[in-house]
Amino acid sequence: MITAHTAEAVREAEEPLLAAGVPLMERASFALSTAIARELRAREQPVSGARVLLLVGGGNNGGDALHAGAYLARRGCAVRAALLAPEARVHPAGLSAARRAGVQVEQVAGEDGLVSLAASHPVWVDGLTGIGASGGLRSPLAEAVEALTDRAAELRRVGSPPLIVAVDVPSGIGVDDGSLPGPVLPADLTVTMGAVKAGLVLPPAAPLAGRIEVVDLGLELGEAEAMSLEEGDAAARWPVPGTADHKYTRGVLGVAAGSATYPGAAVLTVAGALATGPGMVRYLGAPSVSAAVLGAYPEVVAGSGRVQAWVLGPGVDPDDEIRLEELAEYRDAAAEAGVPVIFDAGGLSLLHEREVKAEGPTVITPHAGELAALLTARGNDVARAEVDAAPAAHARRAAQLTGAVVLLKGSATVIAAPDGPRYVQAEATGWLATAGAGDVLAGVLGTLATAAQSTAEAGHRRVTARELADVAALAVFVHGRAARRAAGLPPHALPAAAGGPAGHPLRAGDVAAALPAVIGELLG
Ligand SMILES: NC(=O)C1=CN([C@@H]2O[C@H](COP(=O)(O)OP(=O)(O)OC[C@H]3O[C@@H](n4cnc5c(N)ncnc54)[C@H](OP(=O)(O)O)[C@@H]3O)[C@@H](O)[C@H]2O)[C@@H](O)CC1
Ligand SMILES: Nc1ncnc2c1ncn2[C@@H]1O[C@H](COP(=O)(O)OP(=O)(O)O)[C@@H](O)[C@H]1O
Ligand SMILES: [K+]
Numbered sequence: 001m002i003t004a005h006t007a008e009a010v011r012e013a014e015e016p017l018l019a020a021g022v023p024l025m026e027r028a029s030f031a032l033s034t035a036i037a038r039e040l041r042a043r044e045q046p047v048s049g050a051r052v053l054l055l056v057g058g059g060n061n062g063g064d065a066l067h068a069g070a071y072l073a074r075r076g077c078a079v080r081a082a083l084l085a086p087e088a089r090v091h092p093a094g095l096s097a098a099r100r101a102g103v104q105v106e107q108v109a110g111e112d113g114l115v116s117l118a119a120s121h122p123v124w125v126d127g128l129t130g131i132g133a134s135g136g137l138r139s140p141l142a143e144a145v146e147a148l149t150d151r152a153a154e155l156r157r158v159g160s161p162p163l164i165v166a167v168d169v170p171s172g173i174g175v176d177d178g179s180l181p182g183p184v185l186p187a188d189l190t191v192t193m194g195a196v197k198a199g200l201v202l203p204p205a206a207p208l209a210g211r212i213e214v215v216d217l218g219l220e221l222g223e224a225e226a227m228s229l230e231e232g233d234a235a236a237r238w239p240v241p242g243t244a245d246h247k248y249t250r251g252v253l254g255v256a257a258g259s260a261t262y263p264g265a266a267v268l269t270v271a272g273a274l275a276t277g278p279g280m281v282r283y284l285g286a287p288s289v290s291a292a293v294l295g296a297y298p299e300v301v302a303g304s305g306r307v308q309a310w311v312l313g314p315g316v317d318p319d320d321e322i323r324l325e326e327l328a329e330y331r332d333a334a335a336e337a338g339v340p341v342i343f344d345a346g347g348l349s350l351l352h353e354r355e356v357k358a359e360g361p362t363v364i365t366p367h368a369g370e371l372a373a374l375l376t377a378r379g380n381d382v383a384r385a386e387v388d389a390a391p392a393a394h395a396r397r398a399a400q401l402t403g404a405v406v407l408l409k410g411s412a413t414v415i416a417a418p419d420g421p422r423y424v425q426a427e428a429t430g431w432l433a434t435a436g437a438g439d440v441l442a443g444v445l446g447t448l449a450t451a452a453q454s455t456a457e458a459g460h461r462r463v464t465a466r467e468l469a470d471v472a473a474l475a476v477f478v479h480g481r482a483a484r485r486a487a488g489l490p491p492h493a494l495p496a497a498a499g500g501p502a503g504h505p506l507r508a509g510d511v512a513a514a515l516p517a518v519i520g521e522l523l524g
Contacts, residue, residue, distance in 0.1 A: 001233050003224035004196040006176040007131035013219035014194065024217055025060065028193040029067030029094075031215040035191045036072060036123065036165055043163065045122075048076030053121035054103070055148075056094075057128035057141065057171065058085030064167045064193070065127025066094030070101035079103040082117055084128060084144055109140075111147035118151055123163045126185050128171035131197065136182020137172040145172060145183045152185070166190040169197050170208050176225065178202025179390050186210070188498065193217060198225040201424050202392045203412040210498065226392070226422050227473075231491075234477045235522050237470065239451035241277075249458070250279030251450030254307035256327055257314040257344075257439070258289040265315020265345070267296050268436045271512035272443025273311070274299060276478070277519070278450055282307055284330070308453040309340040311446035313347020314439040324350060335359035338462050340449040343404070344442040345370070351402050352377035361463045362404035363449070363472055365442055371398055371408055378402075392422060405465055407445070407472045409438060413480075415472045417465045423473035427480030429503055431487040436508030437479075444515065445475035479511065482518045486510035 005013075017024060037047045054069045056062040062085065069079040081103050083090050099105060108114045118124060128141050137145055155161050166187035169175055173184050178199045190200060190209040194217040200209045229237075241250055253273050258266025266289050273281050274297060281300050283293045290302045312327045327347055334341045340361040343351060348370055350356070354377075366374060368387040371394055375382040378401055387394045387408075395408040395416035408414045411433075412426035448471045449463070456463045484491060487503035494500030 001230060002196060002201060002228040003221070004198040004201045004226045004228075005221050006198055006225045009221055009225070010131060010195050010197070010219065013221050014217070017218065022218075024194075025063055025067060027217060028215050029064045030071055032064060032068035032165075032167060032191045033071035033075070035189065035213050036068065036125065037075065039163060039165065039189055040123070047072075050077045050123055051121045052077045052079045052123040052125060053118055054079065054081040054098075054125045055128055055144075056081050056083050056085070056090060058089035059129065059132045060091060061130030061132065061167050061171070062127045063091030063094035064130070065125050066091060066098040066103070068125065068167070069103045070094075070097040073098070073101040073103050080117065080121065081105045082108045082114055084108055084114075084141055108144075111143055114144055115147050115151050118148055118162070119155070121162070122160070123165070124148070124185075125165050125167060126171050126187060127167040130168035130171070131175050133171065133175065141171065142183050145185045148185050149183065164188050164210075166209065168193050169199060170205070173199045173205035173208065175199045177390060177392055178205040180205055180208075184208050189213065191215060194219040195221055201226050201228055203410060203414065203424070203426075204389065204391070206412055206424070206426065207495075224421075226424050228424055228426070229473045229477050231522065234474055235524070237474050238519065238523055239277075239448070239455070240523065247279030248306075249454055250277070251308040251447070251454040252280045252282060252306060253278045253446045253450045254282045254284060254310040254330065255443070255446065256284045256310065256312050256330055257316065257442075258285050258293070259315055259317050259320065259323065260286065260288060261317060262315030263289045263292045264436060265439045266293050268439035268508050268512065269311055269314045269443040269446070270297050270300055271509060272440035272479075272515070273447045274443070275512045275515035276444045276447035278447040284326075307339065308457070309342070309446055309449040310334050311342045311344060311442045312350075313344045314442050316346030318346040318349040320346075339453050340463055340468060342442060342445055342449060344438065348374055351404070354378045356402070358403040361465065361468055362402075363407055363445065363468055364398070364402065364404045365407045365409065365438065365445065366398075367409040367438065371395070371406070374398060375401070392416070392424070396422065405468045405472055407476065409441070413476045415469050415476065417469040420466045421469050423469060423476075425473055425476040425480060427477055427491075428483045429480075429487050429489055431503055431506050432480070432483035432511065434506065434508055437483070437511060440508050440512045441475060441479045443512070444479050445472060448475050478515060478518055478522070481522070482511045482514040485514040485518055
């Protein structure tokens, strides 16, 4: 599990160690220097003689960069430090360590000098601001970062990109919320001190951090601000059937999806559900859609009966009041029985009224546009762009307003419980942004919610919001992995922008088809 923390939590955890005289900065900066050397070797570039430019701000983040620069200079690198804060404000111990080690230090004023300095150094170390920054970068750092970002893009275009290493965080990101309040220099590698910061995993800032390496400083941290399931976590949580199981103990999923306009949404939801391994899927909908579903999947049972979780809404027209009334009936029956409900697409409109709160265990699965519409309908006027700019905060807000677990879809998907864990999963690929991919996800989530309900029933208790958030993260994890497989991408390949393979197009149905193999591989 990747656990990510706020700046305040990291500072609190550092305090007792600093008070006890533990040399945290020495450790952090030494580890930073070895990470840079390792990265150079991995790129088959010699460490000795490497030309390294330190971008130094007026805080301890700059101190880290200067100390690391001193270590690198002692290993034979040609290191220069560009001071972007007045020298009197730059970390004094870092500055003298750097000078003693032969680092050439110069005060930089204006972007032109900085950019030409940068052009002659293939390694840039971003030590402008770290966890002490607040708000977007101010002048002159903002202009410097803009100029450097442009220069890096030009160098990338001509095939000689610099290696950009961020110290602790790419300077200028919202450290706690992953926002981008101003310019940020995108990094290839972020060496983060003591713990992953929430802004390194939360969108939209997360992709700007590149690969993340954590320096272990022995910090004792409390509950995480954000978490990401990794392979081992997903495997450990997967509901593997035992010898005593039968289809009803594994769970029956009810699907009310599709319409005359969008019959495919029902087929794809069921495809996702069946590929995830339910005991049974019941389909409830118009006879023509039902025929399409049964034609594609004869395993499905049409008609009502006992269910242990519901998926309500994929492919449902939000203006079709008769259908929405049916969905509301299923929802009410679910609330009475205490079984989980997943509202997707057209079904989300059942939560548009301001007073409506989830009555039982509930997940909603909007994309940014649908979340903006839901928040706006409930009196919080929000545009889609605002959700995109701060997805984690808006997901949390919607969770608090509706009482549901919110699964906010995107290139990184954020999951927020009303008062509990927040997950972010970014396994997927841009090829997944295709019609019907969300229907498949709703089906995957439905089956996993059904399994969670079966476990809860066996223990004579209700599924909790925490469990549902966990299940939602698991669904997004395998859905993303299946998308990668369907696009011909290995699970751990670098993004195409960082030199990894591009993959190939996929259809939503391919994602469902890839699921059993992905799950099998996960479980070993
Ligand atoms: N504690 C430790 O022992 C350890 C700490 N460690 C390291 O310390 C880092 C935290 O250092 P920190 O607290 O000194 O703050 P830091 O991130 O350098 O920023 C302060 C500087 O930024 C400036 N600034 C702020 N906002 C700005 C803006 N919007 N736009 C422009 N400028 C802005 C601010 O200027 P001011 O506002 O004061 O004018 C000041 O100059 C942490 O990330 C890690 O790298 C590790 O070595 C582990 C051990
Ligand atoms: N750029 C992207 N990179 C990776 N995954 C994405 C990207 N954009 C969207 N997705 C994922 O693709 C799916 C799209 O779902 P959705 O928007 O509901 O589409 P539909 O309603 O057509 O099924 C979601 O799982 C979402 O997280
Ligand atoms: K930084």
